[in-house]
Amino acid sequence: MSDTKAILDLAKKTILTESAAIHNLGSFLNEEFAHAISCIISSKGRVVISGIGKSAIIASKIVATLNSTGTPSIFMHAADAIHGDLGTIQENDVVICISKSGNTPEIKMLVPLIKRGQNKLIAITGNIDSFLAQQADFTLNTFVEKEACPNNLAPTTSTTAQLVMGDALAICLLELKGFSSNDFAKYHPGGALGKRLYLRVEDIVANNQKPEVSPDSDIKNVIVEISEKMLGVTAVVENEEIVGVVTDGDIRRMLNKYDHINGLTAKDVMSLHPKTIETEVLAIKALELMQKKGISQLLAVQGKKYMGIVHLHNLINEGIL
Template sequence: MSNQSTIIAVAKKVIETEGDAIKNLVSLIDSEFSEAVNFIYNSKGRVVITGIGKSAVIATKIVATLNSTGTPAIFMHAADAIHGDLGTIQSNDVVICISKSGNTPEIKVLVPLIKNGGNKLIAITANKSSFLGQQADFVLNSYVEKEACPNNLAPTTSTTAQLVIGDALSVCLLEMKGFSSKDFAKYHPGGALGKKLYLRVHDISSVNNKPSVKPDTPVKEVIVEISEKMLGVAAVVENNRILGVVTDGDIRRMLNKYDNISGLTAKDIMTPGPKSIEAEAMAVDALELMEANSISQLLVEENGEYAGVIHLHNLIKEGII
């Protein structure tokens, strides 16, 4: 067997093993899961998530997902907790402890301290009969038959299962809170994702030039307007209402069609009824409209009047593409 075929076979086996384990989690979601979600939803504190080793890494990701979807959460490392960080937990907080075995030494020390503080404890564990499983108020079962590691040792399938349980928990809470795309944008203002959720057409078009000509503007002046405004287009406007558009393409087609252009005006070469978009529309909607019509710019309207131009290059610059 070649090196390439071996690699491909191993990769596929890992994915199949983890995929089967994730599918099996569906059968493990029960009323206790629902009770845990409801308790978090009705609690007045934060969600404190703790774990040791690879489970601690998974805990940090679940914390990030909860925070980004409207549920305040914080990470507390199980080892640090028993060496001074237990004060992280406040009286109204809910604690989630993640451990595949549920029997690690740090967990056995930490769990009674959490219980003594009066905080509700939710376990994400593959072993419901473990110390953690027996002590927790709610147990979210993340059982997996085996790890993807051929020695059944390296946390692979088990950590994937923990992550999926955390995602299920987060999305349930998101749904219960009625968390919308606008809410999501508040928590993700940076980067391309944030811009897709909050950047509007007028945020971009307002900083662009606003090329426009009248219907009777001579072609030579139209060409100058397009060239000076550097957007490859000029709106043909009358009483600030869009009648048509002249693009670089219209200019090229005109030169191919006419030997003498001295008597031509914008109205003679414009494309009537051009594609346009409202200033309040989302910038990502402008991108979709451009892609659907194979064009690189859109005229912008506000209250039925010409308000500017948004160009494909603007969207590229903003990272929306």
């Protein structure tokens, strides 16, 4: 038990150390940050982000975040840049260099080359007196008092601070560009996240069978329709409009209520006023309505016209739930 407590105490200490450093970042924000944002927005090029060591990994993640939120970006490793990859930087690009110390040999070699190309340079560094900070057009201070590492050596707190500063850049750019959820969907077409943003009821209904009976259909045909279409429900339709619905539950209740079912029709057992949803509505909205009403399927309509069924299992299979 004592070992468990020691482990948990150490984990909590790490988290608290890093959270305190992140909280302190806010006090470092000044006009330099705002100018850096303006520089990126007014640029006709991309954002090229570079770093060395662990900072390079953070740079790569920030690139991914910027690309997914509407700011074209590319990663350039600082070591590779001085061995042939400097051509990555184009005339109108803005360059961000990330370095805790701001004085690593690779950064000292890279910065003059960037400046020679007359590209704007933004520094993300924990040392505002460093070579990088002094040469940059704009400096974003990510100073941390200590690393979470007990030896104060392994980049932990410092890389977290760099990552958070990158997120701050990305979110400010997103907001100022008016980047919407629809824009976000364009960049995330795959996976559950993308489907939540673009998949519509009509996309699901198109792949489902369309169970329907008339009000005068005898009960045997109703049961066969529910069974064959495998959605646990059938719409009762007249003149292409829904007048009711028969579910598995309605069939069970019918069997409890009637000793003889010969002569019964759909209109005798159907439920009135079933829940419907328009086909152009996002599928995530169908899920929300199902959860709110405690049901597992909705009848899809286009105006008053019956179009099909969207089932909870469809949403699960699509990864939306």
